[in-house]
Amino acid sequence: MNPESDPPFHAAQRRQLREDLRMRRRALSAAARVSAAERLADRLLDLPFAPRSGHVAGYWANDGEIDLHPWQLRLPATCTYCLPVLGEDRRLRFAPWRPDAPLVPNRFGIPEPDIPTSALLDAVDMALVILPLVGFGATGQRLGMGGGWYDRSLEFRRDRPGPPWLVGAAFELQRCDTLEAEPWDVPLDAVCTESATHDFRTGT
Structure with missing residues (x-):
């Protein structure tokens, strides 16, 4: 089952919800974004399962997404920060990246590390994935x-616990109390925002 098989009315509702939420986060001021990113970093570092070593995956903020750079810069030295890379099989691999390393735009114009395919890591190799x-x-x-x-990339987490732990990063205004799960969705272990940590392993 996939998004293309949604009933038309349901698919239209989700498209409208996406547009509304994207507009909301893009409307935030630059000062609000900077402050939110700093507070998000605190919450990500304070997660009870935050790894002290190993590979951790983030993302390059795009389209108003909350920024992960403050978190990346404060990670333990024994953690290796990675960015996602789009594969031809429509799955993500992950590439170690530091701020002075080269990037190239992918098919959506989002920067990816410029490294050989042979050097990419699979999602199962991550200790933590921030989505x-x-x-x-x-x-x-x-x-x-x-x-x-x-x-698609994290479907192996449907029937097993972490790691990799799966944590969404968002502004609190992106919370949707009535959002329904789809059959193909891989649930998150937690979501961190600028003002709250929602730990779904414990229902809080």
Whole structure:
């Protein structure tokens, strides 16, 4: 089952919700974004399962997404920060990246590390994956952009616990109390925002 099989009315509702939430986050001021990113970093570092070593995956903020650079810069030295790379099989791999390393735009214009395919890591190799999202629900549902990249890449987490731990990063205004899960969705372990940590493993 995939997003293309949605009933037309349901698919239209989700498209409208995406547009509304994207407009909301893009409307935030630059000062609000900077402050939110700093507070988000605190919450990500304070997660009870935050790794002290190993590979951790973030993303390059795009389209108003909350920025992860403050978190990246404060990670333990024993953690290796990675960015996602789009694969021809419509799955994500991950590439170690530091701020002075080269980047190239992918098919959506989002920067990716410029490294050989042979050097890429699979999602299962990550200790923690921080996911971008458009909206999130009260029990760990994630509304993405609709391409299914993360759900395909992380489907192995449906029937096993972390690691990798899966954490959404968002502004609190992206919370949707009535968001329904889809059959293909991979639930999140937690969502961190500038003002709250929603730990779905414990229902808080």
